[in-house]
Amino acid sequence: MSAKHAVGIDLGTTHSAVSYLALDAEEGRGPRQAVLPIPQLTAPGTVESKLLLPSFLYLPTADEFSPDALTLPWKSSASVIAGELARTHGAKVPGRCISSAKSWLCHPTADRRSGLLPPLAPEDVPKLSPVDASTRLVDHLRRAYEKSFGGKLFDQHVVLTVPASFDASARALTVEAAGKAGLEKVTLLEEPQAALYAWLEASGDGFRKHLKAGDVILVVDVGGGTSDFSLISVGETAGNLELERLAVGDHILLGGDNMDLALAYTLAEKLKAQDKVLDTWQIAALTHACRAAKEKLFEDPSLSKVPVTIAGRGSSLLASTVKTELTREELTALLTDGFFPVVQVTEQPQAPRGSGLRQMGLPYAADAAVTRHLAAFLSRQARSLKAEGGKGKSFLHPTSVLFNGGVFKAQVLRERVLSVLNTWLKVDGGERVAELPGADLELAVARGAAYYAWVKQGHGIRIRGGTARAYYVGVESAMPAVPGFAPKVKALCVAPFGMEEGSTADVPPQEFGVVVGEQTQFRFFSSSTRRDDKTGDLLEDASALDGLEELPPIETTLPEGKGKMAGVIPVQLQAAVTELGMLELRCLEKAGKGRWMLELNVRSKE
Amino acid sequence: MAWAVLWGASTTAPAKALPAEAPAVSPAPENGNDGALVLLAMLQREGRLLDFLQEDLTGFSDEQVGAAARVVHEGCRQLIRKYVPLSPVVSQGEGSAITVPAGFDAQRFRLTGNVSGSAPYQGTLKHHGWQTPKPALPPLPKGMDVKVLAPAEIELP
Incomplete structure (x- = not known):
């Protein structure tokens, strides 16, 4: 069957969404961009369609719900519930609820193909791997599409979004999860770019009023669970504006959910002072109530406080309801000043506390200040982007800001980010930034992804980018072993920064030996700032270099075949970025035709 | 015509009033007042309405009644807004x-x-x-006894 839709899937940390447009459309959809309603269980026995699918899974016991109560509009096994019911019921049964599966996909040390989730599940719960959990969510979205339009989503042009900060292995695992859900040929797109595509589509030709050659757009994307920054430059060739993604930030596990929790914990403390202690269920209800109170205060600047009431669990409502209030001072202190404090551009986020033994969990950001993470990002990029306007400046100066993520529905928070940026710019002798107006904060990523799937057919303006990191393999120096000193590791650049889709890079002179029939491991590094390293460059002492980050190792096993010599086979390395935007590393046999893929290892760093 | 019990003799059949994008499960055959019972269950789930109505207010202060009323008001209001949006x-x-x-x-x-x-x-x-020109109630739950308005909740240690 031939494709009829360009489809964008936003597989979010807390919510997912799907958008689509006809592939043969003559022009973009403008501000009215179609989003697919997703049927999901909202209560046992009740299926409703909503534009967002909460990215939650619930693993019920066999007798917890009657099988009929879990029927969806399509054939499904009742073993996993996805969406609204998973979220609401999961809050009462945390041991069976999977949330933030996406953040686990980029966990630096966990084996992301092994059953880890839910992390605190009782023994008898059949745990899912982060990959399988993501597969379940993609599968739900796929079926929702197929229910609405018939045919197979596989046959459509599908773009799936990932955080810009996802490294190569997290991207590979995302593609793997989509493949297991029946979408073997998805194209990946970075979320901040998707947000900009959505803005471009919504603005139509009007975008020229807001952008000109020489501009640098800063995308600040604070979602439910993660914060993601990207810089996109505006250039001009023969009178046409061109966009290029310059840099992406680190993966920061910090988002709107942390903000609601911060409010809830503060109010819980206030209640505790009145001798009213809340249980876990009430804390969940309080978090929900705080979100509502926060939205009311942000919406109506004339309110000075909003009452927050929490019912007890028993049927006696009057005796058990506790009441408190969220004041504007608290909101400002906790959210505006807590998460978006006025800081100097020279400040660095607090580093995570190193502790010997830690429970296996997500590496949440140690510093809650989004502005401090932003300061570090812009300062780091000024050093690496000297040619693109970073020269002689203490941080990279953006000219426009595009906001994304539900957090920024609050005008106060958008204004705070702008005012902090403008203070930094003033001190550094720069121009003020302008906000790109009219962004759709919650659905932009799905919409922009669908628009990009259509743009790829040769329409409209495209953001160039290539890989947002350079990749290196570690080469151990040949030196005598000294007890107590690990041998220094050199880093060989195998894939330079900004490799375009569909290109390959041969690593010239270095020769590696791979032992036949045994697993060979390579240490693996990446950098989001070293943009001048060329393929084949050898950097001394990788572990001491600024901007170089060690990833889980990569490995390969050459099969012992007939006709193959035993022992060590000399190989060359080759990096390729596929048409779908995936980084692949291969070993090419020097004296023959053998080619082997290097697997991005998803197991833990030893 | 279950909703008629609460919303005046409506002229639209509830099955037709469902949002077009929710083909969902085919609604179970409706018996008598099933729809009204489901709406009661929803008002209890989202706004604790039955708990509130079943309680004897004698002996509680207006302060306590007020606090509970906020819980009921918040939850039920959202539900009404979503499923039976009202206009004069x-x-x-x-x-x-x-x-x-x-x-x-x-x-x-x-x-x-x-x-x-x-x-x-x-x-x-x-x-x-009051009228609700575009009621958008979800389909009747399938395979559920609508006479159970809220399950007993048992927390396992």
């Missing part, structure tokens, strides 16, 4: 003069006071009425 039958302000035309819809206008003669009538609007 008459848009002009209460207390203003109004003309009820000849051949008026007796379901939409209720005459009170000194009712005599024939339409058009001149009078004062006392209550603007």
Whole structure:
């Protein structure tokens, strides 16, 4: 069957969404961009369609719900519930609820193909791997599409979004999860770019009023669970504006959910002072109530406080309801000043506390200040982007800001980010930034992804980018072993920064030996700032270099075949970025035709 | 016509009032007042309405009643907004003069006071009425006993 839709899937940390447009459309959809309603269980026995699918899974016991109560509009096994019911019921049964599966996909040390989730599940719960959990969510979205339009989503042009900060292995695992859900040929797109595509589509030709050659757009994307920054430059060739993604930030596990929790914990403390202690269920209800109170205060600047009431669990409502209030001072202190404090551009986020033994969990950001993470990002990029306007400046100066993520529905928070940026710019002798107006904060990523799937057919303006990191393999120096000193590791650049889709890079002179029939491991590094390293460059002492980050190792096993010599086979390395935007590393046999893929290892760093 | 019990004799059948994008499960055959019971269950789930109504208010302070009322108000209001969005039958302000035309819809206008003669009538609007032009209730749950309005919750240690 031939494709009829360009489809964008936003597989979010807390919510997912799907958008689509006809592939043969003559022009973009403008501000009215179609989003697919997703049927999901909202209560046992009740299926409703909503534009967002909460990215939650619930693993019920066999007798917890009657099988009929879990029927969806399509054939499904009742073993996993996805969406609204998973979220609401999961809050009462945390041991069976999977949330933030996406953040686990980029966990630096966990084996992301092994059953880890839910992390605190009782023994008898059949745990899912982060990959399988993501597969379940993609599968739900796929079926929702197929229910609405018939045919197979596989046959459509599908773009799936990932955080810009996802490294190569997290991207590979995302593609793997989509493949297991029946979408073997998805194209990946970075979320901040998707947000900009959505803005471009919504603005139509009007975008020229807001952008000109020489501009640098800063995308600040604070979602439910993660914060993601990207810089996109505006250039001009023969009178046409061109966009290029310059840099992406680190993966920061910090988002709107942390903000609601911060409010809830503060109010819980206030209640505790009145001798009213809340249980876990009430804390969940309080978090929900705080979100509502926060939205009311942000919406109506004339309110000075909003009452927050929490019912007890028993049927006696009057005796058990506790009441408190969220004041504007608290909101400002906790959210505006807590998460978006006025800081100097020279400040660095607090580093995570190193502790010997830690429970296996997500590496949440140690510093809650989004502005401090932003300061570090812009300062780091000024050093690496000297040619693109970073020269002689203490941080990279953006000219426009595009906001994304539900957090920024609050005008106060958008204004705070702008005012902090403008203070930094003033001190550094720069121009003020302008906000790109009219962004759709919650659905932009799905919409922009669908628009990009259509743009790829040769329409409209495209953001160039290539890989947002350079990749290196570690080469151990040949030196005598000294007890107590690990041998220094050199880093060989195998894939330079900004490799375009569909290109390959041969690593010239270095020769590696791979032992036949045994697993060979390579240490693996990446950098989001070293943009001048060329393929084949050898950097001394990788572990001491600024901007170089060690990833889980990569490995390969050459099969012992007939006709193959035993022992060590000399190989060359080759990096390729596929048409779908995936980084692949291969070993090419020097004296023959053998080619082997290097697997991005998803197991833990030893 | 279950919703009619609560919302006045509506002219649209509930099955047709469902949002077009929710083909969902085919609704179970409706028995008598199933829809009304489901709505009660929803009001309890989202706004603890049954808990509130079943409670004896004697002995509780207005402060306590007020706090509980906020819980009920918040939850039920959201539910009404979402599933049966309301608008007044008459848009002009209460207390203003109004003309009820000849051949008026007796379901939409209720005459009170000194009712005599024939339409058009001149009078004062006392209550603007309520209607829900686009009810968007979810389909009836499948395979569930609608007489259970809220399950007993048992927390396992």
